[in-house]
Structure formats: C-alpha cells, structure tokens
Amino acid sequence: MTIRLNINGADTAIDAPGDMPLLWALRDLARLTGTKYGCGMALCGACTVHVDGTPVRACVTPVSAVAGRRVTTIEGVGADKVGQAVQAAWDALNVVQCGYCQSGQQMSAVALLRANPRPSDADIDNAMSGNLCRCATYERIRAAIRHAAQALA
Amino acid sequence: MTSQITVERSPGAPADPVRRRFVQGSAGLVLGMYLAPLGAARAAQAAKGADFRPNAFVRIGTDGIVTIYAKHLEMGQGAYTGLATLLAEELDADWESVRVEGAPANTELYKNFALDMQGTGGSTAMSNSYEQMRRAGATARAMLVAAAAERWRVPAGEITVAKGIVSHASSGRRAGFGELAQAAARQSVPAQVRLKSPGRFGLIGKPVLRRADGADKVRARALFTQDVQLPGMLVAVPAHPPRFGATVRRVDASKALAVPGVRAVVQFEGSATRFAGVAVLADHTWAARKGRDALAVEWDESGAYRESSDGILARYREIAARPGLAATSKGDAQAAFASAARIIEADFEFPYLAHASMEPLNCVVRLGDGQCEIWNGEQFQTPDQRSVADYLRIPPERVTIHQLYAGGSFGRRASSTADYVLEAVAIARAARAQGIRAPIKMAWMREDDMRGGYYRPMFLHRARVGLDAKGRITAWQVRIVGQSIVESSPFAPVAVKNGVDITSVEGLSDLSYDVPNLQVELHTVRDVAVPVLWFRSVGHTHTAFTAETLVDEAAVAAGQDPVAYRRALLKGRPRHLAALELATQRAGWGKPLAPGLDGSRRGRGVAVHESFHSVAAQVVEVTVAADGALKVDRVVCAIDCGIAINPDVVRAQMEGGIGFALSAALHGAITLKDGVVEQSNFHDYRVIRINEMPRVEVHIVPSQAKPTGVGEPGVPPLAPALANAIFNAVGVRVRSLPIRTPLAGVRA
Numbered sequence: 001m002t003i004r005l006n007i008n009g010a011d012t013a014i015d016a017p018g019d020m021p022l023l024w025a026l027r028d029l030a031r032l033t034g035t036k037y038g039c040g041m042a043l044c045g046a047c048t049v050h051v052d053g054t055p056v057r058a059c060v061t062p063v064s065a066v067a068g069r070r071v072t073t074i075e076g077v078g079a080d081k082v083g084q085a086v087q088a089a090w091d092a093l094n095v096v097q098c099g100y101c102q103s104g105q106q107m108s109a110v111a112l113l114r115a116n117p118r119p120s121d122a123d124i125d126n127a128m129s130g131n132l133c134r135c136a137t138y139e140r141i142r143a144a145i146r147h148a149a150q151a152l153a
Numbered sequence: 154m155t156s157q158i159t160v161e162r163s164p165g166a167p168a169d170p171v172r173r174r175f176v177q178g179s180a181g182l183v184l185g186m187y188l189a190p191l192g193a194a195r196a197a198q199a200a201k202g203a204d205f206r207p208n209a210f211v212r213i214g215t216d217g218i219v220t221i222y223a224k225h226l227e228m229g230q231g232a233y234t235g236l237a238t239l240l241a242e243e244l245d246a247d248w249e250s251v252r253v254e255g256a257p258a259n260t261e262l263y264k265n266f267a268l269d270m271q272g273t274g275g276s277t278a279m280s281n282s283y284e285q286m287r288r289a290g291a292t293a294r295a296m297l298v299a300a301a302a303e304r305w306r307v308p309a310g311e312i313t314v315a316k317g318i319v320s321h322a323s324s325g326r327r328a329g330f331g332e333l334a335q336a337a338a339r340q341s342v343p344a345q346v347r348l349k350s351p352g353r354f355g356l357i358g359k360p361v362l363r364r365a366d367g368a369d370k371v372r373a374r375a376l377f378t379q380d381v382q383l384p385g386m387l388v389a390v391p392a393h394p395p396r397f398g399a400t401v402r403r404v405d406a407s408k409a410l411a412v413p414g415v416r417a418v419v420q421f422e423g424s425a426t427r428f429a430g431v432a433v434l435a436d437h438t439w440a441a442r443k444g445r446d447a448l449a450v451e452w453d454e455s456g457a458y459r460e461s462s463d464g465i466l467a468r469y470r471e472i473a474a475r476p477g478l479a480a481t482s483k484g485d486a487q488a489a490f491a492s493a494a495r496i497i498e499a500d501f502e503f504p505y506l507a508h509a510s511m512e513p514l515n516c517v518v519r520l521g522d523g524q525c526e527i528w529n530g531e532q533f534q535t536p537d538q539r540s541v542a543d544y545l546r547i548p549p550e551r552v553t554i555h556q557l558y559a560g561g562s563f564g565r566r567a568s569s570t571a572d573y574v575l576e577a578v579a580i581a582r583a584a585r586a587q588g589i590r591a592p593i594k595m596a597w598m599r600e601d602d603m604r605g606g607y608y609r610p611m612f613l614h615r616a617r618v619g620l621d622a623k624g625r626i627t628a629w630q631v632r633i634v635g636q637s638i639v640e641s642s643p644f645a646p647v648a649v650k651n652g653v654d655i656t657s658v659e660g661l662s663d664l665s666y667d668v669p670n671l672q673v674e675l676h677t678v679r680d681v682a683v684p685v686l687w688f689r690s691v692g693h694t695h696t697a698f699t700a701e702t703l704v705d706e707a708a709v710a711a712g713q714d715p716v717a718y719r720r721a722l723l724k725g726r727p728r729h730l731a732a733l734e735l736a737t738q739r740a741g742w743g744k745p746l747a748p749g750l751d752g753s754r755r756g757r758g759v760a761v762h763e764s765f766h767s768v769a770a771q772v773v774e775v776t777v778a779a780d781g782a783l784k785v786d787r788v789v790c791a792i793d794c795g796i797a798i799n800p801d802v803v804r805a806q807m808e809g810g811i812g813f814a815l816s817a818a819l820h821g822a823i824t825l826k827d828g829v830v831e832q833s834n835f836h837d838y839r840v841i842r843i844n845e846m847p848r849v850e851v852h853i854v855p856s857q858a859k860p861t862g863v864g865e866p867g868v869p870p871l872a873p874a875l876a877n878a879i880f881n882a883v884g885v886r887v888r889s890l891p892i893r894t895p896l897a898g899v900r901a
Contacts, residue, residue, distance in 0.1 A: 017413060020439045028388070028437035033380035034373025036560070037438070038511050039599045043835040046511060074373040090371045094361065094801055097809055098229030099370030100377060100511040100560025125844040132835060134511045134561045135229045136812020138846035140805070 003067045007032070008076025018064035022056075023047045025063040026073060034074035034103045038132070045131030048104035049073050055111040057130075074103035077110055082152065086110050089148035097135035105131050109145050118149055205334035207296050207342060209262040210289040211240055217317060217331030219246045222256040224263035224271065225278040226532045227366055228510075228559040228566070229809070230864040231802035232278040234365040236286050238798055239279075242356045243290030243348060246330070247317030253365045255556025258534035270535035270643070274567045274687070276765035276862025279798055283860055284348070291346035293337075300336035301328060351796065351857045361801045366558070375558045381517045381528050383592040387416055389432040389580045390441040390596055392448050396457035396828040397606060397682045400429045401450060408447040409433050414440030418448070419583035426570035426641065426684065428605075432580045434589065438596055445598075458682035459828035462611060465681055466502060469613035469634040473500070477632050477674035480653045480662040484670030486619075489628030493619030497706050501616065502889040503695040504822035506609035506688055507838055512560025513602035516577035519592035520585055524551040525578065526592075530559025532566040536643050540571035541578050563813070564687040565607060569642030572607065572684070573597070603838055604830040608823050609688035610636040612657075614699045619670075624711020626722070630672040631661050631699060636685045637677045652677070656687065660696030660869065665729055665763055666704060666722040683825065689813060690868040693764040698890065701760035701873030706886065715759055715877065716742055723761075728793045731854050732770040733761045736791035739852050740772035752779040755786075756882025760870035765862025767794040768854075771811070773847075773874040777882045781895030785815060785847040785875060793854035795861045803863050804851040810867025811849055816840040818872040820891050 003014045007030060016025050021040075026032045026049070035058055038046030042057040049058045050072040077083035086109050089095075096102050105128070112119055112127040119127065124145050133141070205213040212220045221240050225232040233253040241251050256263050260271045266285075267277035294314055301319045302309040305326050313320050320327045356362065369375040394400065406418035414436040423429025433444035490496060517528035525541055531554050542549040559566055568574070577595035584593060597605065612635035619628035637654040639645055648655045653675050655662075662673045688694060708718035716737050723729045737743075737759060746755045753776050761770035774787040790807045797803045820839035824831045832838040876887035883899045 017439070020437075024437060024439040027380075028439070031382060033382070036377075036511070037379060037513070037596075039835050040442075041599075041834055041836070044511070078372065087371050091363070091367055094364045094367055094805065096229075096364065096367055096370040097231070097805060098511065098559065098561045099366065099375055102370055103373045106371070128843045130842075132511065132840060132842065134509060134563070134813070134816075134840060135809045136815075136841065136846060137805070137809065138812060138841075138843040139808050139849050141843065 001064070003063050005066050005068060006070045008072060009079065014063060016063050018062060020063050021059050022049065022061045022063045022066055022071070023058035026058060032073050032075050036100055036103055038101065043132070044101070045108060046101045046104040048107040048131065050107060050111060053114070055108055074107060077107060082110050082113050085148040085151045086113065086144070089144040089151065093140050093144045093147060095137050095140040095144050097137055101131060101133045105133065105141055109141070109148070112145065113149060113152065117152060119145065203335060205293070205296070205338040207293045207337070208289050209256070210286060211244070211293050213293065213330050213334045213337070215331045215334050217250055217329045218252060219244065219250050219330065220252045220254055223253050224256045224265070224282070226273040226530060226556065226559055226562070226566070227255065228273070228530065228532070228562040230278070230806060231364065231799060232273065234362065234802055235279050235798050236282055237365045238356050238362065239282060239286035240290035242354060243287040244294045245314040245316065246290070248356060248362060250317050251365065257556060258531065258538045258552070258554035260535045263534070272533040272535055272567065274532065274564070276767070276865045279860040279863065280766070287348050288346060291348055292343060295343045295346055296337045296340040297330060297333050299340040300333045304336060357798050358796065358800065362799055364802070377512055377558050377560050378515045378517060378528060378530050379512055379560070379596065381557070381594060383517065383519065386517070386592045386594055387434040387436065387589070388438045388441045388594050388596055389434050390438070390445040390598060391421070391428070391430045391432040391576065391580065391601065392445050392450055393428045393430045393601055393605065394452045394454070394457070396454055396459065397684065399452045399454045399457040401431060402453040403451045404431050405449040408449065409444035412440050412444040412447060415444040417584060417587055417589055418444070419580060419587060421576065421579040421583045427572040427576055432583070432595070434584060434593065441596070442598060457828060460681065461826050462505065462824045465611060465825070466613060469611070469678070470500070472634050472676050472678070473613055473615040473632050477634070477676040478652050479672070480658040480675050481671055481673040486628040486630045486670040486672035489670040490617065490619045490630070493627055494622040495620045495710060497618045497620070497703065497710060499616050499703070499888055501614040501695070501699045503612040503698070504824065504890065505611045505683065506817055506821045507603055507823050507832070508561070508563040508565035508688060509603065509838060509840060510559070510561030510563060510565060513599050514565065514573045514597045514605065515595055516574050517592060517594045518577045518581040520581045523547050524553070526553045526555070527574065528555045528557055529574065530557050530562070530566060532559065532562055533568065533571070537571045537574045540575055544575055544578060545582070563689040564691070567687065568607060569638070569644070569686060599835070600833040603833050606684035607686035608683065609694060610638065610685040612695045614695070616699055616703055618703050618707055620707060620710060624707070624713060626666070626668045626707055628670040629664065629668045632674045632676070633658055633661070634676040635678060636681055636683070638685050638687055638691070640677070656692045658696065659692040660762065660764060661700055664700060665726055666719070667724065668722070689810070690764055690865040693762065693865070693869040694817070697760065697762040697764070697869035698873045698876070701762060701870065702876050702887070705758070705873070705877040705880070709880070719761065728768045728854070729761055729763065732768045732791040732793050733759070735852050735854055736770035736772050736789050739791070739850065740789035742772060746774060749776050753777060754882045756878045756880070758874045758877025758879070758881055760874035760877065762869040764866045764869050767792060767861040767863065767866040769807070769866045769870050771870040771874045773871070773878045775875065775878040775882055777879065777896060777899060781897065781899040783879065783892065783894045783896060785845070787848045788871065789850045789852070790867065791852045791854060792866065793856060794863050794866065795856050795858040797853050797856070798860055800853055803853055806863045807851040807867040808849045810865065811871050812841060812846055814868040814871035815845070815847070815875070818875055818890060818892055819845065819894070822891055
C-alpha cells in the first residue's frame with residue numbers, strides 16, 4: 001500500500017506493507033539509516049524518532065499508523081535550535097563511543113528538553129531510561145543534557 | 154535512491170599485484186618494519202595526481218585535508234582518535250583538518266605487532282602503534298619540509314611546522330599542507346626521522362580533543378554494517394537451530410516465500426564451530442524477518458547439545474575436587490595450609506555472558522568469480538580473510554574487506570572461528586548456487602545475537618587462603634574450572650602453555666600480591682558444546698573478582714584496613730600502589746560515609762587490578778536499603794595506562810568499562826535449559842540503564858612511559874570493589890555473579 005507522510009519536512013510517499021514497522025520503512029525504503037535497529041521490541045530505544053513531536057519507538061510502530069503524520073528522524077532533528085543545542089552538547093562533551101545508540105539517545109534528549117527545558121537529574125534519568133547504551137556513556141549523556149539545557153536557557 | 158558507499162580501496166588494496174611484490178620485497182628494510190611504503194604504482198599515481206601519500210597511513214590532499222588510515226577497528230574505544238593523534242602530533246597537523254578512514258584488510262601493511270596479524274584486541278591499538286603512527290607522521294612532515302625548502306630555496310633546518318602551516322621565519326614565507334602536497338609527493342622518503350620528546354607534545358596528552366569519529370556519529374553520518382545499501386542487495390535473515398550442534402533435516406519454505414518481498418530461501422551448511430541453518434533473502438529487512446519467522450524447519454537434533462547450565466555447574470563442582478594442571482606453583486601451598494592459623498574457603502561462580510553489542514551481528518558479502526568482497530565492522534582481518542579464502546578455495550588476496558564502524562563488539566567481532574563472517578559467505582554461496590548474484594546483507598535479529606553463542610565462558614573457582622596468627626597470607630590456592638577460549642583459535646600456539654590456556658587463569662596465575670605460597674590450577678572442560686569467546690577484559694572478568702574479594706576477606710579476618718593490608722602485599726609494585734593511593738585519596742577513603750536514610754546502610758569497597766599492562770584501582774560506594782535493594786552511588790577510578798595519549802578517551806573508557814562491568818555484576822547471565830538458551834532480548838538479558846549508572850570520577854596517574862591498555866582495564870576491578878562495598882555495608886559476602894538482589898540475609 002502507499003502511505004503518505006511527512007519525513008523531516010518533506011512530503012513523502014512510501015510503498016510498503018502496512019504492518020512494516022516505521023523503522024524498516026525509514027531505513028530500507030526511505031534510505032534514512034540514522035535510525036537504528038537494536039531490539040525490535042521497544043526495549044532499547046535505538047530506533048527513537050518523533051511523530052508529531054512525540055518520541056516513539058519506530059521498531060514497534062507500523063508505518064500505516066503514521067500516515068499523514070509528521071516524522072522527524074536524527075537526519076532532520078538539527079533543523080531547530082533544541083536539536084542543534086543537543087548535537088552541539090554531544091560534540092562538546094565527546095559523548096559518543098561506538099555511536100550506534102546515539103541517534104535514539106539524542107531524539108529522546110530533544111523530546112525531553114522540548115517538554116521540560118530545565119530537567120532535574122531525576123527527570124533526565126526518567127526520560128532517558130528507555131535508551132540503552134552498551135558503551136555506558138550515561139554519565140556524559142546526563143552532562144550533555146544539562147549542558148544543552150543551559151545553552152538554551 | 155541507492156546510498157553512496159564510498160570505501161577507500163587504497164592504500165594497499167590487496168588486489169594490486171605490483172604493490173604486493175614490492176612490499177614483500179622490502180620486508181627486510183628497517184623502514185618496512187614500521188612503515189611499509191606504498192608500491193611503485195601508487196607512488197607514480199601520487200606523483201601524477203594531486204594527493205600526497207607518503208605511506209600507507211596518511212594522505213594529504215591539495216585542499217589540506219589530512220586523511221589518516223586506521224589499521225584498527227573503531228568500535229567505540231577511541232582507536233581512530235588515538236591513531237590520528239599519534240600521526241598528527243608528529244606531522245604538526247591542524248586537528249580540525251584531520252579525518253580518519255578505516256584501512257582495508259592487508260596484513261603486510263596493517264599488521265598489529267602485538268598480535269602478529271591484522272586485527273584489534275587485547276587493548277593493544279595504542280601500544281603497538283605508538284612508534285609506527287608517529288613515524289608515519291614524522292615522515293610526511295619531513296617531506297613537506299623538504300618540498301618547502303626546495304621551493305623557497307632555504308635550508309630545511311630553518312623551516313618550522315605548526316598546526317598545518319609550514320613557515321620560514323626569516324623570509325616570512327608560509328604555506329599550508331595543501332599547497333605543498335604535490336611537491337611533497339615528489340620528495341624521496343627519508344630513511345630516518347626524529348620523533349619528538351614527550352615534553353614537546355602538543356596533541357598527545359591534551360586534556361580534551363574532539364573525537365575523530367564524534368561529529369559523524371552525532372549526526373548519524375557514520376556508516377555501520379547495518380547501514381550498507383548496495384545496488385540490488387538482498388537482506389538475509391537466518392534461522393538458526395534451537396540447540397548448538399543441530400542441523401537442518403527438512404524445511405518447508407512455502408509460507409516464507411509467500412511473504413511479499415521475499416526472493417529466495419536458502420539452506421546453508423554449518424560446521425563444528427558455526428550454525429547450519431536456513432536463510433530468507435528479501436528486498437528489505439522486514440520481509441526477510443517475516444519470512445524467517447514463517448519458515449517451518451525440522452531440525453536434526455541427533456548431535457545437539459542438551460545440557461543445562463545448572464548441570465554444567467554441578468559437574469564443574471565435582472571436577473574442582475580433583476587437582477588440575479598447574480598454572481602457577483610457587484612454594485608449598487599444602488604445607489602452608491597445614492600450619493595455617495585460619496583458612497578462608499570459598500567457591501566462586503560465574504555465568505555465561507553475551508556481549509550484546511547494540512548493533513546485532515551482521516556482514517555484507519558480494520561474491521564474484523573467484524573473488525569475494527566483504528563490508529564489515531571488521532575486528533580480525535587476517536584470520537577472517539584467510540577463513541573466507543579457505544572456505545571459497547580462493548587466494549586470500551582475492552578476499553577484499555572494507556572497513557566500517559562497529560556498533561560495539563566487546564570481543565564478539567573478533568571471532569576466533571570467523572563464525573558470523575563465514576555464515577554470511579555461506580549464505581551468499583548458497584544463493585549463488587540458486588542463480589542469485591546479488592550482494593547479500595546478513596542481518597541477525599537481536600534474538601539470534603543473544604542466542605548465538607560465543608559467550609564469556611561459565612567458570613567455577615574453588616579457592617582457599619591460609620593466614621598465620623598475625624593475619625598474614627601464607628598460602629593461596631585457586632582451582633579454576635571452565636572451557637577454553639583459546640584452544641580452538643589461531644592463538645593456541647602462543648596462549649596455551651603446558652596445556653594451560655593463559656586467558657583462563659590470567660589475573661590469578663600472575664597474582665600481584667606477594668604471597669609466599671601460591672598454587673593456581675586449571676581444569677579445561679572440553680565436552681561442553683557451548684561456543685565461547687573473549688569478552689572485554691577476558692579472563693580478568695572472573696579472576697579479578699576472586700583475587701580482590703579474597704584479599705579483602707583476608708584483610709577483614711586480619712582485622713586490618715583493606716587498603717593498608719593491600720599496600721603491605723604490594724611492595725615492589727609502584728604502579729599498583731600509585732593507582733591505589735590516587736583512587737582511595739580522591740574517594741576519601743577512611744572518612745565516614747554520609748549515613749543512609751530510612752534504615753538503609755552504606756558501604757565502601759576497593760579493588761586494584763592489573764590487566765593489559767595497565768593498573769586500575771576503583772572505590773565503589775553503595776547504599777543497601779532495609780529490604781535488601783542495592784544502589785551503586787559512586788565509583789572513583791584511578792588508572793595507570795602509561796602516557797595518556799587522549800586523556801578524555803581514557804576517562805571515557807574507564808566510565809564505559811565501569812558501566813559495562815556493572816551490567817555483568819548486577820544482571821548478566823546467559824543460562825541453558827536442556828541445551829536451549831533461555832534469554833533472547835534485553836528484557837531477560839538485562840544491561841544497566843541510565844538510572845542504574847553511578848556517578849563516576851576518573852583520575853589518571855601521570856606517566857610518560859609507553860602507552861598500555863585502556864579499552865579493557867577499567868572492567869575488572871568494578872565487580873569485586875562492589876562486592877567488597879556490599880560486605881562493608883551489610884556483612885554479606887558475594888560469591889556468585891550476577892549479584893542476587895534484593896540481597897539475601899540483610900537484616901536492618
């Protein structure tokens with residue numbers, strides 16, 4: 001079936017089976033490979049994208065469910081100042097190690113800062129606890145979110 | 154629509170016979186040992202073309218961009234940054250102009266001197282490259298200076314280089330690297346170069362340097378194997394048997410073939426060291442996965458392994474009753490036990506552990522006539538290239554391996570048997586036999602990765618420590634029971650000594666503590682069919698736990714402070730003493746901890762351990778609630794890794810090593826029930842989440858000694874320091890990992 005949606009500001013038509021998770025439609029059909037596969041069960045957060053501004057796990061979201069909606073991926077998140085501040089903070093604090101989970105980490109961080117511009121340490125842990133990092137860059141993720149919040153204040 | 158995959162073929166793509174002969178011919182030169190020069194063909198091209206390529210590790214374009222070819226895999230440990238720092242230091246390059254690309258498989262050009270093959274492991278990337286990469290940079294610098302001297306007609310000795318600018322002070326002339334690149338390419342390669350003394354380093358040791366792979370990873374431009382898209386490529390998702398050693402009896406593929414997007418179903422052969430199975434090939438991953446799940450496979454389990462992990466452990470306990478092969482035998486431990494005033498006895502149990510990298514295993518293969526092209530986050534170039542060549546019966550130089558980033562590895566991509574790479578090639582070959590010539594991306598799903606074996610082996614340690622009346626250790630004995638990682642690997646000739654796999658006993662057989670009678674024995678178990686592999690810090694993942702909790706227990710038995718007790722046993726070990734001093738001093742050892750709230754109790758524990766020629770000490774602080782719930786509050790780490798090439802990468806590796814070790818200590822266990830792995834995904838194989846990550850402080854022991862390991866040494870001390878902190882808080886000794894929480898036997 002043909003599914004029309006907006007990806008990173010561009011109206012897009014995707015020809016895909018309706019049950020295909022948004023993750024694979026983005027990666028294999030739209031060729032936006034920044035969104036990563038980690039678990040397929042919404043356990044790790046590597047596939048986090050925004051649908052109408054809300055963070056969702058693309059691996060368990062059927063592409064048919066986002067027809068007509070606005071999807072933002074890591075490739076498009078730098079278009080606004082919150083995304084830019086998060087990426088600048090990730091750069092400044094050398095957050096990444098292997099980097100595989102970091103698209104999802106940043107998408108969750110951007111969603112947190114949009115909803116809560118001055119998050120407490122507990123707020124950060126709560127908002128980010130769905131995103132696994134096997135390299136355990138967690139301390140730097142916390143610091144980078146505080147850094148970005150300050151830059152945006 | 155198809156994404157561009159640009160993978161640098163040179164320097165040193167193995168398909169160039171001219172260069173191969175040249176390099177082989179020059180192998181005896183001193184320069185060749187450090188820097189295999191590019192061959193005649195490449196040199197001619199460099200002279201004609203715009204780029205300056207003085208050796209296999211660096212290219213300077215007319216745009217001034219310095220591209221460094223990394224012989225080591227970047228899997229998060231910071232190898233790209235470190236290698237580039239070394240080269241750029243001696244080149245006096247501008248760090249902002251430095252880029253890094255992964256080098257292709259070419260053992261002659263890109264050998265790891267520590268492993269005697271091309272590959273990444275054992276925390277050796279910096280130590281084996283420290284001179285080589287600096288020499289590569291110094292050589293390029295000398296040729297740029299020679300080109301400037303020639304152009305400006307001034308003595309080379311009057312020319313200086315800083316941040317990518319070549320200058321002659323008295324004439325006021327300056328030029329960027331890009332302007333000199335073509336002229337530099339025409340200079341002869343100097344036979345000798347002088348390296349900087351550490352006092353003149355500008356990039357090496359700089360507190361914070363932008364990670365070479367950082368910007369691309371933050372913006373998701375970094376290419377992982379999972380991201381490869383080749384024209385016409387099919388995605389293959391395999392069905393593996395439920396038990397190790399099973400094979401395919403018959404398969405009904407009709408339902409799989411009915412899934413839209415599925416192109417073919419192929420059966421692939423296995424071996425003693427890798428799965429046989431059935432793969433579904435499709436236009437995209439979702440169809441391949443759905444197709445795989447729709448397969449009806451009847452497995453032949455006549456040769457399958459059906460043991461349970463409880464049963465394996467029970468047998469290990471029986472085996473531990475008998476003496477094993479001596480790994481270390483110093484003094485007379487038995488006599489010392491006979492006269493000991495007190496004996497501490499304990500069994501320690503360690504489960505199988507899965508690496509569970511965030512990027513599940515995968516590999517891209519394109520088979521041609523008599524050749525094979527591979528795209529992979531490649532950790533073991535030489536053995537993988539050879540294994541594929543043997544399997545396809547083609548020469549190794551006909552197997553091209555393009556290097557990509559790896560989304561973690563922790564040892565899993567350094568497969569001793571090339572298992573996952575060979576599986577991808579076997580699938581591609583089976584597809585080709587059906588007339589499918591498309592490139593194949595083999596993608597394991599998380600469940601395949603979790604159940605795919607090649608685990609950190611399960612181990613049992615039976616330990617005894619004898620103390621005299623003054624609490625001094627007089628005898629120390631540990632009997633280790635488990636499978637060997639190395640026996641079936643290419644490293645067996647160097648890492649199995651007198652029947653003892655060094656990686657099973659390292660960290661205990663070479664115990665840092667000065668005890669008069671030391672006996673370490675090993676039982677290697679060979680009839681357990683679970684594939685095992687190195688896992689970040691290898692044998693130290695278990696030996697450090699036994700060593701550091703036992704010495705702690707001895708200190709408590711002796712009524713002494715655990716740090717003071719260790720110090721007395723570490724005379725003549727200045728690096729251990731310095732790391733221990735730095736960590737404990739920064740942690741405030743000896744000062745009382747802030748009390749816990751609501752009946753919770755707090756505790757502090759320490760451990761110090763040498764691995765990969767580095768020494769790490771850690772102090773862990775915990776809170777144990779009245780109901781036995783455990784919280785790890787803070788970890789203070791000190792590390793002596795020789796000279797810290799990139800202090801911020803060193804800190805990151807300690808932070809990451811601590812988090813990785815904490816996952817294993819709190820949650821990590823792969824278990825078997827009747828031969829079937831019981832875990833499948835992150836809900837039943839838990840790893841720590843951000844809310845479980847303690848505050849971590851890292852302190853680096855100042856040193857100008859040659860660099861030693863960083864990727865692994867942060868792991869071993871964490872679990873024992875944590876166990877010692879738990880004892881300090883509530884008086885419960887942890888003997889078995891993962892730590893069972895809520896802690897049993899805790900009474901508020």
